[in-house]
Amino acid sequence: MFYSGFKASTVEKKKATIKNYFSNFEEVSSYDSTKIDEIMKDPYMIRNKNKIKACINNAIVFKEIIGEYGSFKDYIDYFNPSESLENLLLFKEEIQYKFNYFGGITSYHFMTDIGLPVLKPDRVIARIFKRLGLIEDENQILKTVLQGQKFSNATGLPIRYIDICFVKYGQSGEDIELGLDDGICLERNPKCDECGIKKYCSFQR
Numbered sequence: 001m002f003y004s005g006f007k008a009s010t011v012e013k014k015k016a017t018i019k020n021y022f023s024n025f026e027e028v029s030s031y032d033s034t035k036i037d038e039i040m041k042d043p044y045m046i047r048n049k050n051k052i053k054a055c056i057n058n059a060i061v062f063k064e065i066i067g068e069y070g071s072f073k074d075y076i077d078y079f080n081p082s083e084s085l086e087n088l089l090l091f092k093e094e095i096q097y098k099f100n101y102f103g104g105i106t107s108y109h110f111m112t113d114i115g116l117p118v119l120k121p122d123r124v125i126a127r128i129f130k131r132l133g134l135i136e137d138e139n140q141i142l143k144t145v146l147q148g149q150k151f152s153n154a155t156g157l158p159i160r161y162i163d164i165c166f167v168k169y170g171q172s173g174e175d176i177e178l179g180l181d182d183g184i185c186l187e188r189n190p191k192c193d194e195c196g197i198k199k200y201c202s203f204q205r
């Protein structure tokens with residue numbers, strides 16, 4: 001929920017605090033207004049009351065689903081989302097209306113994180129795909145996902161891996177974990193001279 005509409009880097013900085021408050025759905029589902037006030041006073045937290053309330057509401061929905069289906073995995077399996085594009089999109093529609101702050105991109109983000117064959121069609125990936133002529137407009141989130149699936153099918157690599165490669169290619173800043181100094185296809189001043197996919201790119205600086 002916190003990633004929705006926010007830059008990933010903004011959320012990453014506060015991730016430990018967010019996880020501290022929202023790591024257990026049973027506990028979170030019972031948070032009351034006193035707890036919300038406590039969270040809102042924490043300077044290390046993203047103090048967005050609507051998002052905090054959404055987390056609590058989603059924990060309640062999550063709990064109800066488990067009560068009905070036995071586990072969240074059984075709920076996902078009920079839709080058989082990996083079997084066809086139709087099932088995948090029906091599952092996406094379901095979580096979008098059931099959970100707060102699950103817009104189009106966040107729903108795909110969540111689906112990527114639980115291992116479904118999609119990527120997160122965020123601004124970084126959409127920008128690179130547009131520059132490569134794979135999509136016509138950065139708002140084409142379904143087409144971005146489908147193009148990501150084609151990369152996965154063509155290479156035999158998990159789509160999550162494809163997602164990470166493109167995100168790191170287009171994200172500025174160092175990534176110590178992956179040993180990268182900086183991205184290449186940056187929003188401003190992309191490093192086209194260093195780019196390994198330059199011959200496929202129609203972007204004009």
Ligand code: SF4
Pocket residue numbers: 128131132184185186190191192195196197198201202203
């Ligand atoms: S050539 Fe430049 S704009 Fe095109 S993909 Fe490479 S870095 Fe990005």
